[in-house]
Amino acid sequence: MTFEPMSFARTRSLLAAGALLLAWASAPPAVGQDAGEPDPAVGKRLYYEHGCYACHGFNGETGVRDLVATNSPIIADEAAFITYLRLRADQAPVLPSTRMPNYPVETLSDEDARHLFAYVASFELDAPEIDDVPVLRQILDSASRPYAP
């Protein structure tokens, strides 16, 4: 597939990047870990190719399953992440089919899963304070205005 995702407007701080590198270095070995460092750029490509963005948004902060704001233990570390991807590999389809898909090792290797986690772990929540965004402040202020039929 040649789909090229849209460019992101967000910028990330060096401090955050450093923290993420530290997190990777201290993470426990992943299940079936292959040689080589996980690459967020490869993970970004996989994130689109495997349709992760469909539920989690292009930046992991929108969509039906917000990844970054929920502090989910599933993305707390690489091992937990990969374990979750494999968790329901033997389950039959259920309806409604809006649950997390299964990612058996046959279709997403451990190496790719590590790349994917590297990208997911790089997500940051970009949520400005309400008072810092005039339109959000305006919405909040207007909420208390009198009812005018």
Next chain:
Amino acid sequence: MDQNNLARGARRRDADDALDSARGLDRRGFLMGAATGAAAFAVVGAQAQTGSTADGAGPSVPPPTARQVERDAGAVRPPAVPPRAAVRPGSDLMVQVLKELGIEFVASNPGSSFEGLQESIVNYGNPPNRMPEFITALHEESAVDMANGYAKAEGRPMCALLHGTIGLQHAAMSIYQAYYSGTPMLLIAGRDDGFIQAHTANDMAAMVRSFTKWDAQPTTLRGALEALQEAYRQAITPPTGPALVVLDIELQKEEAGDLAVPAYVPPSIPGIDATTAREIARALLAADNPRLEVGRLRTPEGIAKAVQLAELVGASVGTSATSGPMSFPQRHPLSGPGADTRYDYTLGLETGPADVALIGPRIADIASARDTAGIGFGGLRGNGPANPFGGRGPEIGRRIDIDAEASLDALIDAVTREATAAQRRTIEERSARHAAANRDTYVRAVRDALDEKRHGWNASPVATARIYAELWPLIMNEDWCLASPSNFSGAHHRELWEHNRPYSYLGGQGAGGMGYGLGACAGAALAARERGRIVINIQTDGDLNYAPGALWTAAHHKLPMLTVMHNNRAWHQELMFLVYMSGVRGRGTDRGHIGTTLRDPFIDYAKMAEAYGMASEGPIEDPALLAPALERGVASVKRGEPYLIDVITQPR
């Protein structure tokens, strides 16, 4: 004329000839005769009268009459006014019926089976083409969706006029959705049993009978006029829904003579009796903390009465205004959980939970009688709401099967009579407490919502929540209507916008069918055009591509419709389904985009709108560019000029 038009013209002429031959008149011969003189005409006429055979071996041709010879010599001048087939055509009376019913618009894609009626719409009356106005649709599905959006906004029917068989078939899905929604509308299908055989049917309505409330195929002009009136009555009488009249072309063209339009008699919709009303009124007045749960009523007048009842008894009110039309104003001081959520008596109006609920007839009540096809009515035949996606209905102690709106006059009257002075003072104090509590609750809810909606605020592509948030300050002081379904776009308006009008939000598609949004918005914009209202259309890209011609309709008829694309370049729900299915089958999730996405190439919706004659801009990926674009769009629609902004968005 291109080849298709030439071919179409040829087919039409062949069909005309076949029809005229069947009626004893050779059209080609007639035209030739007109061109070459009276003698030739006389021959043709004689052939028609004597039934000559194809091989020319028929009876001998009689000599021309003296009058024919005179005309051939130029001694006879044509009359100043050409003779007309009908001085008072039947279709004029049909239009008169529509006028008297208050039908503002007839949306239609032109068709020969109703050319008589169309001619009357555009030429009959003073001024012509007004009440009803002919609205040009580029697809019958759009025409019916327009009627759907209009009726949801106004609480009364519009008309969609459909060509025999093929136009009705085009319209079928949108009729199905209107039926599922219980939307009242008047459908007319033309029928011409002598023109194009493929475009006629003995029982035209049979194709859509399973999802229309009522139909008729009258055989006399008077019957046709009465059928139109009855269809209107059926459409607005609970259970409300689409009603169809099949009008034969011959009835449209028939000379009406001195036939008068019958007087229209509105339906009598039963409400609760005085005894039951008094019983409920006493319970409301005796309760320490009464409550109303208001679902979808039928008309704005019904909502006004529900407001009056709530104020008379000082009840807090639950509303469905954020999920569909015709419910209690969301920001009315009594709307909300109130000062105390321990309700000791709840009255439901078309919904629950409630101790007593008044729930009128639903389409489900008649579905089994009409549904000969067994088409998808599991959602309708249950006891719950008309929800194609199922779900249990709310808990109801005592259900009274009667229309709530028709019962409100009796309830208001009973409450007014029964209330004591002491109760009125209590009600006044309670109402004040509710108002303060509901305001605080609402402000907290908005703050909580904003706390969530700010996530991804600066994301590119643009977060859907930001579209709704940026729009709200621009329209909050306008008379607006959100006519597009929001279920695939995050539905952020429910938490950010105030839904105080009967038409603030028109709800979902009805049966989950795509292609509804644009047409419904155009219909709502028809209702809005003369009323100083603007229509907001948060338009999903997949939905737009079924019948984008409604963009032209909006431009042509100058509809105040702002379309903001929720362009995620996919039928996104299906993308998620396919990724899921691929995953659970263990065959890989990297081909989920096949058949579910709109890539390679991307579609340029700003150019699409431009091609249809609508002002537009985009695509916008940078969220910082969104607000100025929305400002331009709102300004445009306030001038009565539709506008489209293509926004590349996050998936949901």
